[in-house]
Amino acid sequence: MRTERTIPIPPRNPEIEPFFAAAAEGRFILRCCLDCAKFHWYPRSRCPFCMGPTEWREAARSGTIYSFSVMRRIKVPFALAYVELAEGPRIMTNIVDCDFDRLAIGLAVTLVFKPAEDGTPVPCFTPAPIAVTSPLATAS
Amino acid sequence: MTDGAFIVGAFEHPARRAPDKSVAELHVESALGALADAGLGIEDVDGYFWSGMMPGLGIVSLIDYMNLRVRHVDSTDVGGASPLVHVKHAVEAIAAGKCNVALITLAGRPRSEGQATGTAPRQGNSLQPDSPWEAPFGPVTANVYGMCAMRHMYEFGTTAEQLAWVKVAASHHAQYNEQAALRDVVSVEDVLASPVVSDPLHRLDCCVITDGGGALVVARPEIAAELDRPLIRPIGMGEAVMGQDGGNIDLTVSAGSRSAPIAFDAAGVDRKDIKYASIYDSFTITVVIELEDLGFCEKGMGGRFVADGNLISGIGKLPWNTDGGGLCNNHPANRGGMTKIIEAVRQLRGEAHPAVQVANCDLALAHGTGGLMGSRHSAATLILERQ
Numbered sequence: 025m026r027t028e029r030t031i032p033i034p035p036r037n038p039e040i041e042p043f044f045a046a047a048a049e050g051r052f053i054l055r056c057c058l059d060c061a062k063f064h065w066y067p068r069s070r071c072p073f074c075m076g077p078t079e080w081r082e083a084a085r086s087g088t089i090y091s092f093s094v095m096r097r098i099k100v101p102f103a104l105a106y107v108e109l110a111e112g113p114r115i116m117t118n119i120v121d122c123d124f125d126r127l128a129i130g131l132a133v134t135l136v137f138k139p140a141e142d143g144t145p146v147p148c149f150t151p152a153p154i155a156v157t158s159p160l161a162t163a164s
Numbered sequence: 165m166t167d168g169a170f171i172v173g174a175f176e177h178p179a180r181r182a183p184d185k186s187v188a189e190l191h192v193e194s195a196l197g198a199l200a201d202a203g204l205g206i207e208d209v210d211g212y213f214w215s216g217m218m219p220g221l222g223i224v225s226l227i228d229y230m231n232l233r234v235r236h237v238d239s240t241d242v243g244g245a246s247p248l249v250h251v252k253h254a255v256e257a258i259a260a261g262k263c264n265v266a267l268i269t270l271a272g273r274p275r276s277e278g279q280a281t282g283t284a285p286r287q288g289n290s291l292q293p294d295s296p297w298e299a300p301f302g303p304v305t306a307n308v309y310g311m312c313a314m315r316h317m318y319e320f321g322t323t324a325e326q327l328a329w330v331k332v333a334a335s336h337h338a339q340y341n342e343q344a345a346l347r348d349v350v351s352v353e354d355v356l357a358s359p360v361v362s363d364p365l366h367r368l369d370c371c372v373i374t375d376g377g378g379a380l381v382v383a384r385p386e387i388a389a390e391l392d393r394p395l396i397r398p399i400g401m402g403e404a405v406m407g408q409d410g411g412n413i414d415l416t417v418s419a420g421s422r423s424a425p426i427a428f429d430a431a432g433v434d435r436k437d438i439k440y441a442s443i444y445d446s447f448t449i450t451v452v453i454e455l456e457d458l459g460f461c462e463k464g465m466g467g468r469f470v471a472d473g474n475l476i477s478g479i480g481k482l483p484w485n486t487d488g489g490g491l492c493n494n495h496p497a498n499r500g501g502m503t504k505i506i507e508a509v510r511q512l513r514g515e516a517h518p519a520v521q522v523a524n525c526d527l528a529l530a531h532g533t534g535g536l537m538g539s540r541h542s543a544a545t546l547i548l549e550r551q
Contacts, residue, residue: 031300035290065411066297072410091318091415091538093310095302095362097283104307104362106413113411116539118301129318146300 029102029118031140039069042080047145052135053080054111065113084110085135087149094124107133107149121150169258169266170388171251171396171548173202173381174509176487176502180345180494182375183276187218188229190271190377190496195230198379203391204265209381210234211263213250214270215241217497226269236263242405242542243534244444244499246270247380249544251505252401254382264384271377272497279498282306282361282370298539305446306370308538310362313449315415317364319464322452324364326467328355330448331368331491333475338488340517345372346492355448369448371490371500378502380509394513400431400547407540416464418533419543420457427529427545428459435459438547439525440511441482442504444532445489451475454531455482458545477520486511486520501532505546512550526550 036044046053055067059076063083071078092105103119105127119127120138132152137145175197177190185193191214199206212232216222216239223239238253240246247270254266282305289295316322332352338344350368358367388395404422407413428435435458443458445451452466460482461469474480487493487507490500508530510516528548535541 029302032285032302034296034300036296039293040296063411065408066294068293091311091315093307093314093362093364095283095304095307095310097306097359097361097367102302104301104303104311106311106415109411114408114413115411116298116301116303129314140300148301 029100031138031146033140033142033144034146040067043067044144046080047137047147050137052083052085052147054083054109054113055079056081063111063113065109065115086110086152087133089119089127089129089131089133090114091129092119092127094127103127105149118148119150120148168397168399169255169382169384171380171398171505171509172383172388172391172393173198173204173379174506175201176378176494176506177271177376177496178343179376180343180374181275182273185273187271187273188226190273190375191226191269192230194271194377194379195267195269198267198381202381202383202393204381204383206230206232208265209267211236211254211257211266213238213254213266213268215239215246217241217272234263242403242544244446245501245532245534245542245544246499247501247505248530248532248546249403249542251380251382251398251546252403252544255398255401258382258384264387266382268380268382269377270379270497270499270502272499273375274498275373275375279373294540303536303539305536306365307362308536309447309449310365312415312453312538313364313447316449316453319416320467322467324356325352326471327369327448327452328352329470329472330445330451330475331355333470333473333480334445334485334489334491336476337486337520338492340519341488341493344488344493345374346488365447365449371446371495372492373498374494374496376494376496378496378506380502380505395551396509396512397549397551398546399549400427400429400433401545402426402430403542403544405540405542415538416453418453418457418537419541420454420531420533420545423543423545424458424531427547431547433527433547437527438529439483440486440508440522440528441484442508442528442530443484444500444504445485445491446500446533448491450533450537453537454533458529458531477522483520483522486516499534501534501544504530504532508548512548
């Protein structure tokens with residue numbers, strides 16, 4: 025029986041190729057607007073807030089769980105989540121390498137790349153090694 | 165707009181499982197049902213509205229299959245809310261002189277085709293710009309709505325018991341609907357005892373998977389006046405699309421927060437004037453969030469609003485989905501918009517089951533969501549008045 029979910033291959037296109045090139049080197053990069061200085065997600069060449077030009081920047085690789093849901097009625101349960109990055113954007117991802125029953129909104133997480141079926145690195149998150157925050161830290 | 169247009173025909177296909185029919189067959193049977201209800205013939209149709217949910221030029225194929233001769237075509241696809249948007253577009257097209265009799269259809273057979281609608285990925289499109297950032301993570305219907313429910317519970321203290329009340333209300337209504345897929349009355353305890361599909365949603369928090377379809381006919385006032393049917397007029401209509409806002413997604417707010425004010429402003433009526441509401445129930449949490457965004461209660465109070473039978477006709481303050489909704493009655497083609505309009509029309513005509521019919525129902529609302537509320541979705545709101 026499999027205990028690791030097989031990750032589908034992300035479709036790629038020229039606009040986002042630098043992300044996967046960086047990921048292949050273990051780097052996590054985000055797009056930031058040159059006009060309004062805001063980070064956004066998912067990465068686009070034009071800023072979704074002001075349509076200004078954007079550039080790739082190295083990201084902090086950390087965040088907190090904004091929401092999650094563990095799919096139970098399936099052979100290999102997995103945790104779908106939105107993680108709120110330190111830079112601000114909330115991104116869809118999987119929480120991996122953890123006890124799903126201990127997940128909570130507000131939990132601190134760090135980035136870990138996981139290989140898709142063809143080896144493409146995909147940005148997932150795992151609970152941060154040290155409890156540096158409480159689940160209430162990001163309550164809104 | 166002066167007189168707008170009228171919904172003169174409505175028909176819900178009786179099938180909930182149709183292994184021996186084609187999708188096109190379900191469309192034409194639904195179309196003929198709605199036209200017969202209106203007292204019109206297929207030769208009267210000069211505008212056709214369908215979301216075209218087939219690979220290729222679906223709407224061209226369906227027009228050819230039914231051999232329609234139309235001068236106006238609209239294949240807007242915004243998911244489950246599409247039929248509500250089609251009513252809006254049909255009224256606008258008629259007002260603009262583009263057609264006189266608009267036919268709107270919906271049909272599908274996910275049950276016979278064995279689709280695991282809520283737990284398996286649907287066919288994606290690698291050209292969609294969001295696909296690389298989501299497809300790897302396995303977002304399906306149940307877990308994406310699950311995330312909405314988790315966040316709503318976290319922010320507002322909404323409970324699994326409160327969500328369960330939505331299903332309880334639907335089941336109370338479905339017991340009177342002989343065509344409903346699920347007719348057993350369930351309790352809050354039954355919902356909580358059903359297995360969790362994706363946290364925190366139980367099996368009974370999820371809608372049914374059914375084959376079938378439905379159709380509507382919208383006609384110009386001069387034509388509607390000649391027909392022997394009650395006059396049902398859309399007096400306020402709104403549509404909206406909401407996505408992730410560049411990374412600022414709020415899982416507790418839906419596009420209904422944008423479509424509803426447009427519809428209510430146009431109609432010039434208040435929430436308390438609405439006698440009956442059809443509100444899309446893909447999941448119990450969907451209804452809670454929509455009720456808030458429609459303005460029937462404050463944001464965050466939806467769980468308290470639905471508790472203790474408040475949505476049950478004859479018991480609660482807001483009679484809702486009196487056919488049993490998507491949770492118990494029908495969810496053809498995995499899209500709930502069509503059946504929402506049909507039951508609202510039944511209520512306004514006084515043709516709902518006597519056990520659930522709202523007395524003197526002259527003002528109703530139909531609202532739907534399309535796509536996935538937790539990623540990107542549409543919403544449409546119709547306020548309907550019996551003349």
